[in-house]
Amino acid sequence: MIYDISMSIDKNMKVYKNKAEKIPKLEFTKSHEKDNMCESRIILEMHTGTHLDAPYHMLNEGKTIDEINLDTLVTDCRVIDLSHIKEKITKIDLEDFHIKKNEFILFKTSNSSNLLFNPNFVYLDKSGAEYLLKCGVIGIGTDGLGIERSQKNHETHKILLGNDINIIEGLDLKDIEEGIYKLIALPLKIKGAEASPVRAILIKE
Amino acid sequence: MIYDISMSIDKNMKVYKNKAEKIPKLEFTKSHEKDNMCESRIILEMHTGTHLDAPYHMLNEGKTIDEINLDTLVTDCRVIDLSHIKEKITKIDLEDFHIKKNEFILFKTSNSSNLLFNPNFVYLDKSGAEYLLKCGVIGIGTDGLGIERSQKNHETHKILLGNDINIIEGLDLKDIEEGIYKLIALPLKIKGAEASPVRAILIKE
Numbered sequence: 001m002i003y004d005i006s007m008s009i010d011k012n013m014k015v016y017k018n019k020a021e022k023i024p025k026l027e028f029t030k031s032h033e034k035d036n037m038c039e040s041r042i043i044l045e046m047h048t049g050t051h052l053d054a055p056y057h058m059l060n061e062g063k064t065i066d067e068i069n070l071d072t073l074v075t076d077c078r079v080i081d082l083s084h085i086k087e088k089i090t091k092i093d094l095e096d097f098h099i100k101k102n103e104f105i106l107f108k109t110s111n112s113s114n115l116l117f118n119p120n121f122v123y124l125d126k127s128g129a130e131y132l133l134k135c136g137v138i139g140i141g142t143d144g145l146g147i148e149r150s151q152k153n154h155e156t157h158k159i160l161l162g163n164d165i166n167i168i169e170g171l172d173l174k175d176i177e178e179g180i181y182k183l184i185a186l187p188l189k190i191k192g193a194e195a196s197p198v199r200a201i202l203i204k205e
Numbered sequence: 206m207i208y209d210i211s212m213s214i215d216k217n218m219k220v221y222k223n224k225a226e227k228i229p230k231l232e233f234t235k236s237h238e239k240d241n242m243c244e245s246r247i248i249l250e251m252h253t254g255t256h257l258d259a260p261y262h263m264l265n266e267g268k269t270i271d272e273i274n275l276d277t278l279v280t281d282c283r284v285i286d287l288s289h290i291k292e293k294i295t296k297i298d299l300e301d302f303h304i305k306k307n308e309f310i311l312f313k314t315s316n317s318s319n320l321l322f323n324p325n326f327v328y329l330d331k332s333g334a335e336y337l338l339k340c341g342v343i344g345i346g347t348d349g350l351g352i353e354r355s356q357k358n359h360e361t362h363k364i365l366l367g368n369d370i371n372i373i374e375g376l377d378l379k380d381i382e383e384g385i386y387k388l389i390a391l392p393l394k395i396k397g398a399e400a401s402p403v404r405a406i407l408i409k410e
Contacts, residue, residue: 002275010396021234026398029226029250032265037359038399039262045234045246049394057244060237070207070406074389154242184279184389186404189254191215193231194243199391199403201275 003181003202005171007049009042014117016047016145024048046195047145050170052187055161057194058154062161065193070186072138072166077104077183077202079176082122085109089124091131101136104166104183112143112174123148129159139166141185141200143173171200179204208386208407210376212254214247219322221252221350229253251400252350255375257392260366262399263359267366270398275391277343277371282309282388282407284381287327290314294329296336306341309371309388317348317379328353334364344371346390346405348378376405384409 007013015022022045030039046065047053052073055062080097082089089107099105109122121144124132129148132140140147140160147167148156160167168185182203187196212218220227227250235244251270252258257278260267285302287294294312304310314327326349329337334353337345345352345365352372353361365372373390387408392401 002279004275004394006394008271008394008396024395026395037263037362039250039252040398040400041248041250042395042398043246043248045244047244058242066213070209070404074207074406074408157242184391186389186391186406188393188402188404189209189211189213190229190231190247191213193245193247195245197393199275199393201279201391203279 001204003176003204005173005176005200005202007170007172009049009197013049014115014145016117017119018117022048044197046193046197048197050168050172050200051195051197052185053157053161053167053169053195055164058157058161063164065187065196066189066191068187073185075104075138075183076180077106078180079106079108079173079178081178082107082109085122088122089128091127094128094131099132099135099137103137104139105132105137106141106171106173107143108173108176109143112172117145121145121149124156126151126155126159129156133159133163133165137165139168141168141171143171145170168198168200176202206409208381208409210378210381210405210407212375212377214254214402218254219320219350221322222324223322227253249402251398251402253402255373255377255405256400256402257390258362258366258372258374258400260369263362263366268369270392270401271394271396273392278390280309280343280388281385282311283385284311284313284378284383286383287312287314290327293327294333296332299333299336304337304340304342308342309344310342311346311376311378312348313378313381314348317377322350326350326354329361331356331360331364334361338364338368338370342370344373346373346376348376350375373403373405381407
């Protein structure tokens, strides 16, 4: 059973801070009416919808998106339900889940139910990021369009990306139950980019 | 073991007929120098590099790329070596492979070795497409930037897409041996598009 946990990429989608320049633009260069077939191109920000951040997003010497180890993106993962959290995910919120080395953890929060961009979206704070690093996770996914907000100097991003821990943002987990799944979330092989949209799916055997 | 069979998306990549407008353009909107982090956007044709065609590419009433059944893109596949073929793949070339119902077949041809666009790339002709339809395949992948050329009215495309048979174009199979693999080749969920670049991989258990 495949669960599609990707946001639809279209002109009505939720974008960060509702900025107009972040809305993707699909343009048809050939059409069925004129050309008997069609072709299109897109203008697309790398942080649109469901996407993977590469270390280079925050670290000048970090890996770019085409350099990410794909073994860490075709892997078992665990969805944990944090729907009760209102503001931010901290170390204390995570301790009860007994997170182990090499796990890939996806946070299901109230963000998944928000069709519109919520400037006060639930995020992972510095203490939570430090705790996950200590646990030895290989990746974190969130249903917020960002994994953090309201922290100076992007601390959560830097703790995770500085240790080559994958960050997937913009997941759609509203129909997903807690549990273990196979995750697939492969970035496009865009040379030199700091992120890429992905088609993310979960598989339940 | 994961084999990456995707072309790199960059300004020096091979594009169809070497048309300048088909070269992807990655632009940074924030930079490490000015912003202490970086962000980019891309202008990208949907048929760039390794990509999946949707029926809507050739058929006005066909499915768009966001409507493709993902079960058919996380699946067993078979790579067959057709490196000896100079011009086109026909029914006669395929009969010896005893292709069965529900197979996903990838053609490894001399196209994989061409770093530059070759206007005379090896393609699948109408007789080959009709034969594959009769076999009952669920998908075809090719290492050419197109699955056909030099045929009136896009017959190969229409035979395959008209029967919801997936077409992946632009694979890089030069390092891949004949055999059975797990294929993953998921399109971005771009609403209404006729195709999408994919990060395609093979897994050998």
